[in-house]
Every structure is written in structure tokens, then in C-alpha cells.
Amino acid sequence: MSVRTSPSRQEIQPFRPPIAAGLALGWILALLSLGLVVPLLAPLDANQVDLSARLLPPAGFGGSLEHPFGTDQLGRDLFARVCSAIRISLLLALVGTVAGACLGIALGFAAAHFGGLVDDLVTTLIDFQAALPFLVLAIASIAFLGTNIYVLLLLVSLYGWERYARLARGLALSHRNNRYVTAARTYGASWPTIYWRHILPNVSGILAVNATLNFPESLLLETTLSFLGLGVQPPNASLGSIMNAGRDHLFSAWWIAVVPGLLIFFTTFSLSVLGDMLNSGDMAERVA
Incomplete structure (x- = not known):
């Protein structure tokens, strides 16, 4: 009598990213x-003022393809400013996330x-950071240190570090007594080497998921x-500063505030969806 072997779980349920994650x-x-490719193909001047073309609507709403996102109160092309703002905002968030994780x-x-x-x-610093509203701390720090790109980068880097610290502490405590750590100590490896070359690679997946959520x-x-x-200052543009400039023209030139607002919303939403997908995949892998 032949014995039928059941296929593995991966063969039964191959991983397929959900439609939401693909979108x-x-x-x-x-x-x-x-933010990166379009400025290289067609260099754009985000600060070029043209008062004769001020407050032009976007293409499809009475405007032309010359200014696809319309223009602002100074006649600056909103498409060029958004491309520049995306580059600055994403770079600050990325560098801050990596620095906070480290x-x-x-x-x-x-x-x-x-x-x-x-x-x-x-642990006291972790509890202090978690208990204090970070936006209040950020505003107080800017009032004391001044407004510049380095202070902003420092604040973004300090945001969320306590989550990595709490997670890394727990993971390190649970892995210190594993066999691979004992074997590395037997062969004379130092503790910095063990943390860097052995423990960190084994917990990097969980920490990476936390980074996608942060x-x-x-x-x-x-x-x-x-x-x-209090963030990016002129002449540089951020998605937040463009929205701020559009507050006074919300009814007459809604696109100045709405376009960067929609970009912020869909970007944070998309990043959260990808983070949740990685989180669920990591949890499923650990349960398996």
C-alpha cells in the first residue's frame, strides 16, 4: 500500500500579494x-515666478498641459514644485527612519x-519618549534651536526610535541563549561581532517590518x-509647505492645497498597506 504524502504549505498556498498591495x-x-525620474528627463524650475500665469487651474479643469497641476499664487508651476517637494519630503523621511532605526x-x-x-x-528613556507627545517636543525644540534643515532632520530621526529600542531589546534577550550564539562564543567571537554578524541578521526581518510602519x-x-x-523653508518646497501656501486660496485655487494633500494621503496609505502586508507575511512565517 502506497502512502500519500501531503504537499508542503507553500505548494498548497503560494504567496500572492493582494491587489491592494499591488496598487x-x-x-x-x-x-x-x-520625484526622481521626471526631473532628470525634463529639468524643471520649481521657483520660476510668472505673475502673468498665476492661479491657472490644472489640466482637465480649465487649464492646459503646459501646467498639468496648475500654478500657484506667484505663477510657479505646481507640477515642478510637487516633484521637488516629493524628493525632499521622501528623502527626509527615509534618512530619518534609517537614523532612528540605527x-x-x-x-x-x-x-x-x-x-x-x-x-x-x-527603558526609562523609552517610556519617556512613548509618553510625551512628540509634536509638542518637536515644536519646543524648534523654538529653542531654530528652524533649519538639520534640526528638522534631527527631529525626524528621533521620532520612533523607542519602538526599535524596545523591540531590539526583547529580541536580543530572547536570542542571547540560542545555540548559534553559544557556538560563536565557543569559537572566540566577541559580543559586538555576535550582535552584528549573528543576532542582527536573524532579527532584521522583524525590525524591517517596523521600519515600513514607521x-x-x-x-x-x-x-x-x-x-x-517649522520645517522646510523657502526657497525649498515640501508637500506640507505647499499645502500651507494654498490655505488662503482654498476656494479660488483649490488645487494648490488639494494636490499635495492627496499625494500625502495616498503615499502614507500605500506605505501603511505595504507595511501591513509585510507584517502579516512575517507573522505567518513565524507561525509556520
Whole structure:
């Protein structure tokens, strides 16, 4: 009598990204094309003023393809300003997310390794950061340090580091006694080498999922500060600062505020969808 073997779970249920994740990925790729590819193919001047062409509507709403997104109150092409703003906003959010992840992971590993006073200090800082509304802290810091791109980058980098630290600390504590760590110690590997070459690669998937969930929040923080006039300063443009400029023309020239607002909404939504997909995939893999 022959014994039938059941196929593996991967053969029964091959992974297929949901439609929502595909649409979200398509949106992110289109956004990157606007911010990176389009300016290379057709150099645009985001600060060129033309008062004779001020407040022109977008194409399809009474405007022309010469200004597909319309113009602002100074006659500047909104399409060119949005392309420049996407590049600046995404770059700040990306660098801030990576810097915050590095800081949080380093502090989490240090707390797990040294324990005692170091662990108490790091966990206290984590609780303090989690309890304090970060926007209030950011506004207070800008009032004290001034408004410039370096202060903004520092604030975006500090946003969310406590999540990485809490997660890295727990993961390090759970992996310190694993067999591969014991084997590495037996062969004389130092603890920095073990954390960098052994523990970190084994927990990087979970930390990467946290980064995908933190990135849209960093983007919202940057655009919020720029909307309040505390972020990116002229002549540079941010999606938040363009929205701020359109507040006074919301009824007469709605596109100045609506276009960057829609870009922010769909971008953060798409990033959240991709983060949720990675999170569910990681959870399914761990359960398996």
C-alpha cells in the first residue's frame, strides 16, 4: 500500500500579494518617478515666478498641459514644485527612519547586553519618549534651536526610535541563549561581532517590518512641521509647505492645497498597506 504524502504549505498556498498591495506598490513607484525620474528627463524650475500665469487651474479643469497641476499664487508651476517637494519630503523621511532605526537598535542591544543601570536608563528613556507627545517636543525644540534643515532632520530621526529600542531589546534577550550564539562564543567571537554578524541578521526581518510602519509616520511628521512653517523653508518646497501656501486660496485655487494633500494621503496609505502586508507575511512565517 502506497502512502500519500501531503504537499508542503507553500505548494498548497503560494504567496500572492493582494491587489491592494499591488496598487500601493504601483503608487509608490509612480511617486518615485515623479520625484526622481521626471526631473532628470525634463529639468524643471520649481521657483520660476510668472505673475502673468498665476492661479491657472490644472489640466482637465480649465487649464492646459503646459501646467498639468496648475500654478500657484506667484505663477510657479505646481507640477515642478510637487516633484521637488516629493524628493525632499521622501528623502527626509527615509534618512530619518534609517537614523532612528540605527539609534534604537543600538540602544536596545546595549540595554539587553549590559543590563542593570544601562537597561534601567534605556527603558526609562523609552517610556519617556512613548509618553510625551512628540509634536509638542518637536515644536519646543524648534523654538529653542531654530528652524533649519538639520534640526528638522534631527527631529525626524528621533521620532520612533523607542519602538526599535524596545523591540531590539526583547529580541536580543530572547536570542542571547540560542545555540548559534553559544557556538560563536565557543569559537572566540566577541559580543559586538555576535550582535552584528549573528543576532542582527536573524532579527532584521522583524525590525524591517517596523521600519515600513514607521516610515509613513515620519513622512507625516515632516509634512506637518512644514505645514506649520517649522520645517522646510523657502526657497525649498515640501508637500506640507505647499499645502500651507494654498490655505488662503482654498476656494479660488483649490488645487494648490488639494494636490499635495492627496499625494500625502495616498503615499502614507500605500506605505501603511505595504507595511501591513509585510507584517502579516512575517507573522505567518513565524507561525509556520
